[in-house]
Amino acid sequence: MSTKNKIDKNHLISVIEDIILDEGISGLSIRKVASKANISIGGVQYAFGNKEGMIKAVAHKNEDDYNQQIEILSKNDNSKYAKLKAHINYIANCNSTEEFSKMSRMVTMLLQDEIILKEFQDCYTTSLDSIDTSNDEGKKLRLAFLLSEALFALLSFKYIKLSDKEQKEIFEDLKKFLL
Incomplete structure (x- = not known):
């Protein structure tokens, strides 16, 4: 099985969010995410590239969640x-x-x-x-x-x-x- 199939990106984003909430962005590192998610450093790098990629992934996940809620609340009203x-x-x-x-x-x-x-x-x-x-x-x-x-x-x-x-x-x- 390839590394791609083993990595649960949503789980990693959840781990990243927890680290950011507990320690701030300055406490976020690829090594820390890998350790907490129990995967290799290379697996985190494969999924996000670098720290900036992890931050963007969290921001985009939160943006997607927000946009879904806006769609629900606007009841698909396009006014x-x-x-x-x-x-x-x-x-x-x-x-x-x-x-x-x-x-x-x-x-x-x-x-x-x-x-x-x-x-x-x-x-x-x-x-x-x-x-x-x-x-x-x-x-x-x-x-x-x-x-x-x-x-x-x-x-x-x-x-x-x-x-x-x-x-x-x-x-x-x-x-x-x-x-």
């Missing part, structure tokens, strides 16, 4: 603002403290990588540029988008502590008044 509204709902639905904590920690860790940071910046620029702010609907959507992101950041950096109930109420208000 102009469906994806942005789905994004706001996605942020609003992350009210499980454990789930939110893991997601926000992973985003924070990944943003340490300049390439990933640039990808995030491009995504936000594209999202904001897609909003027509010449009308009230667009202006409200822009505010809702930025407020949901601000709340995510405030909670991620633990500048504020809100119960799941309080988070839900805030997002309900946001949707009621701005969407």
Whole structure:
């Protein structure tokens, strides 16, 4: 059996995520992933190439997971603002403290990588540029988008502590008044 068939890339990505969450990107190495996954260093190199490849794989897996959730939340609605509204709902639905904590920690860790940071910046620029702010609907959507992101950041950096109930109420208000 070839090495290709023995390597479970999803398992390796899970191992990489655990290392990043426990030790940050600086604690990530091919040797550490190989040791924790009980495979050879060459197997990790074969799967990802190098450390940057491992980081990109984790970022892309998280992006794919996010995109799947956006598709579900937008109910395949292809209207102009469906994806942005789905994004706001996605942020609003992350009210499980454990789930939110893991997601926000992973985003924070990944943003340490300049390439990933640039990808995030491009995504936000594209999202904001897609909003027509010449009308009230667009202006409200822009505010809702930025407020949901601000709340995510405030909670991620633990500048504020809100119960799941309080988070839900805030997002309900946001949707009621701005969407």
